[in-house]
Amino acid sequence: MDEMKQVYKQPTSQEVIRQADHLALYDRYGSMAYGLILQIIPEPDLAQAVLVDLFTSPQLKSYAETPSQVAGEIIRLARNKALIAKPIHTTPSLSIPVSTTNDNTAKLVFDLSFCQGYTPEAIAEKLQLSRTNVLKSIYTYFKQLRSS
Structure with missing residues (x-):
């Protein structure tokens, strides 16, 4: 029983705040990022995986702190992640x-x-x-x- 207690760890307050920031960014910019990713990767399953990777990225924390540049930074990061994840056969x-x-x-x-x-x-x-x-x-x- 003690082993199970060690496996589950309560999130710290900073982790909870970071998750809330990521969700707020997703709510605001998720559809824009997904549309961009779909233009690069026309496969919905792979595009959704890239979208999840984008909005769970630790780089988003710095974007939440500079709200005036968030959209441009999310576009840049979404494009980079999509190009990296793009299968070679679709080029x-x-x-x-x-x-x-x-x-x-x-x-x-x-x-x-x-x-x-x-x-x-x-x-x-x-x-x-x-x-x-x-x-x-x-x-x-x-x-x-x-x-x-």
Whole structure:
């Protein structure tokens, strides 16, 4: 019986506060993070596992302390965790025709960079664009998102 008492440990007050902070962050940003993770990993079971990993991460404690930057930090952390957890077989090849319109190119470049994790240099090489044009395409896509 004493062995069972040793196995179960009462959480400390700091652990309880940290869990409450994580739940509050999940309530506020969980759907945003899950949508982002699903864009990178289109498999719901794996995406949910990444979401759980995200909101149980010890890094979230520092985000709760700086509320002005929480959304951006959660997006950054969700993206990183999703890219790490993404199965290799879902990574598309970059042999994509460049004969698309400028709007489609901007969206494609953004998707390859943000959702697929390719560097601007790799995108420029495969799409036969300059690195500057890749960065301009990302900027253009951000401007389109903001105006929508």
